[in-house]
Amino acid sequence: EALARAAAALLRVQRADGAFADGKNPLFETWETVEVAAALVDVGEARPGVERALDYLKTQENDEGLICHNRKCRGGVCVETSAEYLHLLARVRPQAVRSRVEALGRRAPADGGWLVGNPDVREVRDFPSVTAFALGALRLGGLDGGPGATWLATQQTPAGDLGSAWEYYAAPGYALWPALRLWGPRAEAAASVRAAVAFIRSRQRPDGSWFEAAPDRPRTTSPTLQTALMLVALREAGVAPSDDAVRRGARFLLTTQAADGTFPGGFFPIDAERYVKDETVFATAKALEALRWAGATP
Numbered sequence: 001e002a003l004a005r006a007a008a009a010l011l012r013v014q015r016a017d018g019a020f021a022d023g024k025n026p027l028f029e030t031w032e033t034v035e036v037a038a039a040l041v042d043v044g045e046a047r048p049g050v051e052r053a054l055d056y057l058k059t060q061e062n063d064e065g066l067i068c069h070n071r072k073c074r075g076g077v078c079v080e081t082s083a084e085y086l087h088l089l090a091r092v093r094p095q096a097v098r099s100r101v102e103a104l105g106r107r108a109p110a111d112g113g114w115l116v117g118n119p120d121v122r123e124v125r126d127f128p129s130v131t132a133f134a135l136g137a138l139r140l141g142g143l144d145g146g147p148g149a150t151w152l153a154t155q156q157t158p159a160g161d162l163g164s165a166w167e168y169y170a171a172p173g174y175a176l177w178p179a180l181r182l183w184g185p186r187a188e189a190a191a192s193v194r195a196a197v198a199f200i201r202s203r204q205r206p207d208g209s210w211f212e213a214a215p216d217r218p219r220t221t222s223p224t225l226q227t228a229l230m231l232v233a234l235r236e237a238g239v240a241p242s243d244d245a246v247r248r249g250a251r252f253l254l255t256t257q258a259a260d261g262t263f264p265g266g267f268f269p270i271d272a273e274r275y276v277k278d279e280t281v282f283a284t285a286k287a288l289e290a291l292r293w294a295g296a297t298p
Contacts, residue, residue: 002254005260006257006261006263010284014049014053018055018056018057020053022280025277030057030069031070032281032282034053036285039285040288057088062077066082069118079114080129082100083134083178086140087140090140097140102143104137128155129168129175132182133178135152160200166217166269169225169269169279170212170214173200173210173232176230180193180237196233200230207252208250209224209249209252211223217269218273219267219271220266221279223266224265224287225263227290228283228286231293241294249290266283
């Protein structure tokens with residue numbers, strides 16, 4: 001029931017052009033469309049809605065088949081949005097993946113640390129999540145990430161996380177999710193996976209949630225969104241859905257679902273008082289993925 005209500009809530013915000021986006025602030029309209037479409041595919045829901053989303057995403061491609069995070073930067077490239085788009089295409093239109101993976105590969109930096117490309121990111125352009133997303137996408141086409149994997153391993157802190165930054169949702173789970181998707185199947189990354197999972201377990205709160213406030217920011221992402229990201233990270237690490245941390249996290253998520261089926265995302269941690277970006281769409285998509293995997297019951 002929770003999954004059906006969340007899927008229905010997401011479909012209600014789909015625009016006429018096929019995009020899924022926050023109606024008040026479309027800052028991440030293309031990114032959110034990719035994330036929602038992937039979540040709907042994950043739960044086997046609403047094929048027409050996914051097809052309409054793919055049609056929208058096709059209109060946002062540049063000449064190489066890559067995309068940016070919103071319509072304003074169409075023609076440019078956001079590495080993270082493009083990487084997630086490739087993961088989506090690999091599931092629904094695999095024949096379209098190879099040429100786009102090769103196009104992304106041509107952007108690989110010599111030193112291994114990828115730059116996000118997103119023109120709205122100005123302070124931390126090489127946050128570890130960018131490299132993790134990029135390398136995961138390259139693997140879809142059988143391409144080697146060169147020095148990227150080594151660079152990413154050096155970014156893991158002694159605590160086991162990859163840090164957080166306000167331009168990347170100010171949540172440790174945001175970088176851990178793509179990193180563990182990359183590391184999980186690789187035997188040589190087993191130590192990195194163990195350290196990351198240990199970090200995640202150590203930060204779970206008594207109510208089953210995860211939450212770290214963005215320092216010096218008037219707004220921050222919600223415990224719901226941060227919990228969903230940590231659960232997806234545990235999934236990528238190969239942790240079993242029956243694991244106690246997963247069960248407690250999933251139960252917490254269920255307690256936060258609103259009457260309309262959405263999950264509260266809090267706000268993107270931009271510090272300008274005049275600028276507010278609600279994260280309900282992204283949070284609902286990631287909660288849908290996390291709960292689908294966990295198979296949670298109240």
